Amino acid sequence: MKARDLSVLIGVIIIIVMLVVPLPGGLLSILLLLNISLALLVILVAMNTNDALDFSVFPTLLLLLTLFRLALNVSTTRSILSEGSAGGVVETFGSFVIGDNPLVGFVVFIILVIINFLVITKGSERVSEVAARFSLDAMPGKQMSIDADLNAGLISEKEAKERREKVENEADFHGSMDGASKFVKGDAIAGIIIVLINILFGIIIGMVQMGMPFNDAINTFTRLTVGDGLVSQIPALLISTATGIVVTRSSGNENLGSDVTNQLLQYPKLLYIAAATIFFLGFTPINFVLTTVIALLLVASGYYLQNQTKVTEIPDTEDEVQTESSQMKSPENVINLLSMDQIEFEFGYALIPLADANQGGDLLDRIVMIRRQLALELGIVIPVVRIRDNIQLGPNNYRLLIKGNEVAAGEILLDHYLAMAPGMDEDDDIEGIDTKEPAFGLPAKWISEEMKDEAELSGYTVVDPPSVVSTHITEVIKNHAHTLLGRQETKQLIDHLKENYPILVEEVTPEPLAIGDVQKVLGKLLRENISIRNLPVIFETLADFSKLTNDTELLGEYVRQALSAQITKQFAKGDMSIHVATVSGKVEKLIAENVKQTEHGNYLALDPETQQTIITSIHEQVEKLSLQEETAIVLCSPAIRMYLKQLLDRFLPQVVVLSYNELEPNVQVQSVGVVNVE
Incomplete structure (x- = not known):
């Protein structure tokens, strides 16, 4: 244990001993002077x-200081009442203040106590109470x-953590x-009581x-x-x-002395x-x-301060202008303009309440939850979404940009x-403004608040x-997650994995696969919404x-099977069942024979004609699945899965293509149709 820590512990023990053990006058004088020194040090530090x-x-x-002072009061009271003396410090203070008139000295002491109790202590207690209440009330807003x-994006995660802790x-x-602050108030009251006890019982004991x-x-x-008081x-x-x-x-950049002189x-x-x-x-x-x-x-003083202000302001202004000018001319200033936010959300002025917490907007909190949700669902950390208003947009319009697009x-x-x-047929009984749900493109209506209850009773999803x-933001980011995963983000994921699986990471990267190769494999999975x-x-x-191979497309297929x-x-x-459209052997053979290495x-x-035939057949099967409210899934052999998906990405990107090896053996596959060519 350090000496400074030990000194504090010893000090507390001494305070406890002082409450029960009589102390000689010389030691009392030393402790009283130490008490004054500590109080002076505290007020200097506070300033x-x-x-x-x-x-x-x-x-x-x-x-601790209040307890120390009360222990000294107990010790001096014991010495005064038992011996009629309390050391040289107490007697000197008493003789210096009282002089030849005890009544005058007592009045001066009473005035000092009243100032401490009614003015400073009472005010400090009230300010402490109000400051505590306001601080707690302001916590959610902060x-x-x-x-x-x-x-x-104005602060980093580390800075946010530090500010929350503060x-x-x-x-x-x-x-x-x-x-x-209640200790201070109690100490002042105890001081008054101790003085009355010392005078009253001192006179009785003395006589x-x-x-x-x-x-x-x-x-x-x-x-x-x-003197003791x-x-x-x-x-x-x-x-x-x-x-x-x-x-x-209040918080400031300088201490109390500087703030008082500068502001006064x-x-x-x-x-x-x-x-x-x-x-006058x-x-x-x-x-x-x-x-x-x-x-x-x-x-x-006014003339001196006025001239000093002029001397200090002019150079500062010139330096500021020169600094701004040099910053504008510096190449670093132009380079900073090249920075681009990964994700931006812009909205018209009528949508400002969405993001303004003072108006009840919770969009910022929702985006925090979106980032957490996508981290759990997709396994990547979505970049910070920069939110800003854009007067060039319509009042009620918004748009989402990824990498500036x-x-x-x-x-x-x-x-x-x-x-x-509900269902495929839209009910016209509810009055509203026809529109489309932005995330999935479903037909919908904007209805007033008065129509909300009626719409819910009619089965509408409100x-x-x-x-x-x-x-909408969640679905768009999901669909573009693969574009947000670059080499830098991949490196962060690898570093995180390396903390628990160092041998596994070392076996993969940097040899035989570079970070860019790993990024391509992960991006391929994200493109098809695979976490x-x-x-x-x-x-x-x-x-x-x-x-065996460095082909990232083929490695992606192996990963999917794993x-x-x-x-x-x-x-x-x-119930472990899945409805799919299966690919006929003829189509699989046709695709396999036309793969060029x-x-x-x-x-x-x-050839284009064959491609169109296959796509038309798949579209027919997808329509059947949609009528059954099933996900559009096409099932094929592992050998052609990635080529079939490459073909559909250009025409039917929403269709999921799975291979037999990507399904567990206990899955019940129910085919609703076969993709074929005539």
Whole structure:
């Protein structure tokens, strides 16, 4: 244990001993001077902190110092009442203040106690209570502001964490100060009671037990009591003042001394007005010479500060202009303009309430949840979505950009609800504005709030505008997740996997596969909405097959087969059944025979007429699945799966293509039709 830590523990033990063990007068004098020194140190530290949290130990320190001061009161009271003496420090303070008149000294002491109790302690207690209440009430708003800055990309995750910790620490600090201020109040009350006990019982003990005359008893015990009270009240006054400084101190860039002088003297011309007022007071019975001297000092101070302000402002302005000019001319300033946000969400001015927390908007919180949801579903960390208004858009329009390109747009009516009819036939009984649901393109209507209950009773699915926007954003990002996964993002995923599977990562990258190769495999999976969260299985497969081939397309097929359990769970129903359209042997043979192998990879080379025939047949089968409200799935052999998917991507990208090896053996496959060519 460090010596400083040990000294604190020993100090607490000494305080406890002082409460029960009589102390000699010399030791009491040392401890009383130590008490004054500690109180002076505390108020100096409180004045020189820039932020209240810089002195976060103050509530606990306040308790310890209060206990120390009360222990000294107990020790001095014991010495005064038992011996009629309490050491040289107490007697010196009492003799210096009282002099030859005990009554005057006692009045001075009472005034000091009243100032401490009614003015400083009472005010500090009230400010502590209000500061604690306001700090707790402001916590949710501060937390939302931090989340908003994080979503807007203004701060990093680390900075957001630090700011959240600071908000929590501020709330804890002000709550602690609210309780600690009660110690100061109790200490002031205890000081008054102890003084009355010392005087009353001191006179009784002096006259009865010590045989003193009444006048001698009053002089002796009043002097000792006032001396003891002053030695205790001066540190108490300093501590109470420090408490008031800490709880009334708002955050600043400088300490209290700098803030007071800078802000109090920031208007030098006002010193001239004060000087004129003091000067004219000299024409009253007040001393003219004295008022003139003070007025001249104020004029001189104002003149000095005014000239100093001019000297300091001009160079700063010139330096600022030069700095801005040099920054505009620097190549780094132009390079910064090349930065592009990965994902941007822009909206018209009428949709500002969506993102404004002060107006009840929760879009920022929803985007945070979207990022978390996609991290769990897809296994990648979606970049921060930058949100901004765009006056070039229509008032109710919005758009989503990925890497600077618009990928989705929509229109929202904030004072309406989006109602989607059940089934395929739209019910016209509900009045509203015809539209399409932006995420899936389903027919829908914008209805007023008055029609909401009626629409729900009619079986409509009713969604509020923020949910419509967040669903659209989620689906668009899902469909473009593969474009958001670059080499840098892939490197981050690999580094995260390496923490728990270092041998597995070393076997795959950088040899035989580079980061770019791994990125292509992962991107291929994301393109078909296959989660890459199970990275250990993906890398196990790459480790096994990358020694046989470096073709990332083929490696992607091997990975898909290794993820058969995940793919089965994704597309099969709860009863482990799946409805599909199967590919005939004739079509499979036709595709396999037209695969061309080159040094840059394999590709499908079918003539346009055959391609159109296959696509038409698949489209017919997809229509059958849609009528049964089933996902459009085509099942084929592993050998042609990726070539068939490449063909459909250009015409029917929403169709899922699976191979037999990607389904678990316990899945019941139900074919609704066969893809064939005539």
